[in-house]
Amino acid sequence: MQPETSSRTADTHAGQGRVSRGPRPLRVLMVLESNFPVIGGGGAESQVRTLALRLRERGHRVTVLTPLRDPELTPARIGRHEGIPVLRIAYPRIRLFGSLVLWLRLLAFLARHGRRYDAWHVHIAHHLGALTTMMGRRVGRTVVVKVSGWWELKKGLLRDDGGFVARVGQRWLRGAHALQAISHRIEAELLRHGFARERIVALPNAIDMRRFGVRAAPPAEGVPTAVFVGRLVPEKGLGVLLDAWAAAFPQDGRARLRLVGAGPLEASLRAQAERLGIAAQVEFLGHRSDVEHLLREADFGVLTSTIEGLSNTLLEFMASCLPVVASRVSGSEDFVVDGRNGWLFEPGDRDALARCLADAVAHGRAGLHRLGCNARADVAGRADLDVVVDRLLALYRGDDPARVDAPAIPLTGG
Structure with missing residues (x-):
C-alpha cells in the first residue's frame, strides 16, 4: 500500500451534515500497547475505535497496530474489526525476552512499512509509544503521542522514580511532534516532567x-x-x-x-x-x-x-x-x-x-x-467527536501544536 496521491478530497463532517473540500485523505497508523478490540471495552481501546470509525467516514484510512497479547481472544495476526484493519505483533510469552522480541518486531515493522502512513498516533505513552516516537523521527513521520491516563504517570515510563529505561523512554517521547494531554492535570504533569509547552496540546477524549x-x-x-x-x-x-x-x-x-x-x-x-x-x-x-x-x-x-x-x-x-x-x-x-x-x-x-x-x-x-x-x-x-477529529487532523498534517491547542471553552456556575 502507498499513501493516496490525490491533492483534494471531500472531507465529510458527518456530525454536522455538511461536506467541505479539504486536503487529500490521510493514512493514519494508530499504535496501542494493549489488545484491540477488548471485550467489555477499555478507555484507550474505545477511543481508538471511536476515532478510527469517524476518520474512515470522512475519507481517511486508519490501521491499528497492537501486540498479540491474548491469542485465544484475537488469534489472527492480520484482521479487521468493524472494517478497521488491525495488525497484531506476535511475540513469545517469556518475561523480558518476550518484551525484547516485541520491541524489535515493532521497530522492524515501522522501518519497513511505516512510510506508508502519513502520521502515527500513539495511544498509550509507554514502551511501544517511546519506540514508535524514536523511529518516527528517524523515518520522518509525524508522531502524535496521547497520554491517556494516570497509569503512565504513576506506574509507566513517566513516573518520577523510573530507572534507565524510563529516562531513555522519556527522552524519546519528548521528540514527538505533539503530546495530547486529555486533561489539564495531565498537561501540568507533563510540564513538570520537562516536556516542552509548545508541543503539548490539551485535547480531551472524544464523544460521538x-x-x-x-x-x-x-x-x-x-x-x-x-x-x-x-x-x-x-x-x-x-x-x-x-x-x-x-x-x-x-x-x-x-x-x-x-x-x-x-x-x-x-x-x-x-x-x-x-x-x-x-x-x-x-x-x-x-x-x-x-x-x-x-x-x-x-x-x-x-x-x-x-x-x-x-x-x-x-x-x-x-x-x-x-x-x-x-x-x-x-x-x-x-x-x-x-x-x-x-x-x-x-x-x-x-x-x-x-x-x-x-x-x-x-x-x-x-x-x-x-x-x-x-x-x-x-x-x-x-469533546464532540468532529471537534476532536478536526484538531487531530491538523496535527497529523504537521500543523504547529501551539496553533492547534485552542483555548478550552470556559464553563461557569449558575
Whole structure:
C-alpha cells in the first residue's frame, strides 16, 4: 500500500451534515500497547475505535497496530474489526525476552512499512509509544503521542522514580511532534516532567454525540435514578459510594442506584449493600451492551473514582443529558462545574459525597434535567467527536501544536 496521491478530497463532517473540500485523505497508523478490540471495552481501546470509525467516514484510512497479547481472544495476526484493519505483533510469552522480541518486531515493522502512513498516533505513552516516537523521527513521520491516563504517570515510563529505561523512554517521547494531554492535570504533569509547552496540546477524549440523543424532560413524578457505568474494581470507589448512599438515603425510597458493569468486587459490594440496609435501593445490572438505553432511563450519573485520566463514561453521561456527581480527579474536574452541570467532591470523602447525592435528589427530576441540558451543551462544545477529529487532523498534517491547542471553552456556575 502507498499513501493516496490525490491533492483534494471531500472531507465529510458527518456530525454536522455538511461536506467541505479539504486536503487529500490521510493514512493514519494508530499504535496501542494493549489488545484491540477488548471485550467489555477499555478507555484507550474505545477511543481508538471511536476515532478510527469517524476518520474512515470522512475519507481517511486508519490501521491499528497492537501486540498479540491474548491469542485465544484475537488469534489472527492480520484482521479487521468493524472494517478497521488491525495488525497484531506476535511475540513469545517469556518475561523480558518476550518484551525484547516485541520491541524489535515493532521497530522492524515501522522501518519497513511505516512510510506508508502519513502520521502515527500513539495511544498509550509507554514502551511501544517511546519506540514508535524514536523511529518516527528517524523515518520522518509525524508522531502524535496521547497520554491517556494516570497509569503512565504513576506506574509507566513517566513516573518520577523510573530507572534507565524510563529516562531513555522519556527522552524519546519528548521528540514527538505533539503530546495530547486529555486533561489539564495531565498537561501540568507533563510540564513538570520537562516536556516542552509548545508541543503539548490539551485535547480531551472524544464523544460521538450522535449515539446519545437529546432527551425529553422526564415526568416530575417518579423516583430519581442514579447510574454508575464501569468495572467493579477498587479504583472506582464504589465502597465509598455505597456508604455515602446509605448516609444520604437511609432505608428509604427517595432514590435508586443502578450499577452497570462487572468485576471482582461484585460479591463484596452486594454484601455491603445488604449490611447497610440499602439492598432494595441498589440494582446490580452486570455488563450490558445497551448502555445508551440505560442512560436514557437515568436522571444523573455518579463517578466516584479515586484515579482517572478522563473517563469516557463521564462524557457519555453528559452527552446523555445527565448531570454528574463526580470525584475531583483528572478529567472530571475539567468538565463538571458545581451548580451548572453536576457536583464535585474530594475522592474518598464519604460525607461530601453524601451531601452531593442528597442535593442531586433534592433537585427533583425536572431540576436534574435542566442541569443535564447544560451538561450536554458543555461536552458538545469541547469533546464532540468532529471537534476532536478536526484538531487531530491538523496535527497529523504537521500543523504547529501551539496553533492547534485552542483555548478550552470556559464553563461557569449558575
